[in-house]
Amino acid sequence: MNPNAYLVLSGIIFSIGAIGVLLRRNAIVAFMSVELMLNAANLAFVTGSRVWGTLDGQTAAFFVMVVAAAEVVVGLAIIITIFRTRNSASVDEASLLRW
Amino acid sequence: MISSLLKLAEVSTPGAISFEPLVFWLCGGLAVIGAIGMLVSHKAVHSALWVALTMINLAVLYALQSAPFLGVAQVVVYTGAVMMLFLFVLMIVGVDAADSLVETIKGQRRIAILAGVILVVALVILLGNSFSIQTADLVNADSAYGGNVQGIAALLFGKYVLIFELTSALLITAAVGAMVLAHKERTAPKKTQAMLARELFASGTYQGPLPTPGVYARHNSVDTPALLPDGSVSEISLPGPIVARGVVKKINQSDLDGVQIISEGLGLVASENEEGDK
Numbered sequence: 361m362n363p364n365a366y367l368v369l370s371g372i373i374f375s376i377g378a379i380g381v382l383l384r385r386n387a388i389v390a391f392m393s394v395e396l397m398l399n400a401a402n403l404a405f406v407t408g409s410r411v412w413g414t415l416d417g418q419t420a421a422f423f424v425m426v427v428a429a430a431e432v433v434v435g436l437a438i439i440i441t442i443f444r445t446r447n448s449a450s451v452d453e454a455s456l457l458r459w
Numbered sequence: 460m461i462s463s464l465l466k467l468a469e470v471s472t473p474g475a476i477s478f479e480p481l482v483f484w485l486c487g488g489l490a491v492i493g494a495i496g497m498l499v500s501h502k503a504v505h506s507a508l509w510v511a512l513t514m515i516n517l518a519v520l521y522a523l524q525s526a527p528f529l530g531v532a533q534v535v536v537y538t539g540a541v542m543m544l545f546l547f548v549l550m551i552v553g554v555d556a557a558d559s560l561v562e563t564i565k566g567q568r569r570i571a572i573l574a575g576v577i578l579v580v581a582l583v584i585l586l587g588n589s590f591s592i593q594t595a596d597l598v599n600a601d602s603a604y605g606g607n608v609q610g611i612a613a614l615l616f617g618k619y620v621l622i623f624e625l626t627s628a629l630l631i632t633a634a635v636g637a638m639v640l641a642h643k644e645r646t647a648p649k650k651t652q653a654m655l656a657r658e659l660f661a662s663g664t665y666q667g668p669l670p671t672p673g674v675y676a677r678h679n680s681v682d683t684p685a686l687l688p689d690g691s692v693s694e695i696s697l698p699g700p701i702v703a704r705g706v707v708k709k710i711n712q713s714d715l716d717g718v719q720i721i722s723e724g725l726g727l728v729a730s731e732n733e734e735g736d737k
Contacts, residue, residue: 361480364587376498389506399513418611423622426630428536
């Protein structure tokens with residue numbers, strides 16, 4: 361099967377994630393969109409790995425997964441901290457860089 | 460006819476998995492549906508479940524592209540750990556915290572959608588022709604170390620061992636950082652059970668069990684108010700929903716008579732006993 365189909369799929373999912381970051385006001389949903397973009401990048405990595413016939417792409421996707429897991433933990437902790445002080449998880453509320 | 464179909468299948472996918480296009484279109488379609496569902500659902504929990512659908516389908520696509528280890532890791536790490544962490548945080552933040560639909564920047568939504576469409580078109584045009592070579596088989600790379608997992612392990616602990624070590628530093632930093640961020644400093648000493656009980660009764664409100672509906676009355680259904688010894692209705696005996704629905708039963712004169720008899724010590728039991736004595 362043509363590997364470009366996988367790349368196009370990855371591009372579509374990446375774009376939907378980007379639109380989600382731009383559109384959604386809930387910080388958690390915006391964060392989910394970022395995860396979606398990372399997943400799309402992973403799909404491109406795996407496809408590349410298959411096309412070149414080496415496992416380097418899969419290793420890169422593995423590292424992306426690890427970094428994404430670490431990023432989610434810190435990001436969600438930040439969202440919880442902001443929610444505690446502002447009682448809201450909307451990205452519009454936190455516009456002052458303090459409190 | 461069957462033989463010609465088989466021949467067609469052979470020609471279209473020489474030596475490779477013949478059901479690949481079918482699985483690709485099924486799982487790819489479901490992944491896109493999940494992503495769009497994430498985008499349009501108003502509640503954050505629904506978004507999280509849609510993203511989980513996308514991630515599971517991407518895991519199938521990884522496995523389809525001879526990356527079984529990543530497929531399993533995707534299910535375990537993303538749908539199992541990351542999305543469930545999202546759901547936990549949603550429980551803390553409030554499940555029904557819906558998105559506000561008010562635009563902070565005027566026309567931002569329209570511009571964002573336009574930019575997204577441009578991005579989709581650009582990426583599809585760009586990526587649609589990126590690989591001109593046919594897919595190489597990963598069999599050689601896999602078989603060099605005995606399998607997919609072994610091959611990735613050889614890369615992780617060989618060529619990329621420094622990055623792997625840095626990743627461990629990153630993970631422990633993230634864990635400590637999350638603990639520091641989510642930690643709440645206690646401003647007042649923790650209240651003990653005894654202090655809580657003292658506070659409760661010092662407030663002066665009635666803390667005993669409430670009278671059940673129908674006490675001193677001829678019925679014990681919840682819509683019958685309890686009567687006080689002087690025949691008046693005890694307000695605290697009425698359940699809130701019953702009062703709100705306005706279905707509280709009226710008190711009969713016979714109930715009031717009964718209350719009077721009991722409160723004067725002329726209960727039925729007593730009179731029966733007197734009769735028995737005679």
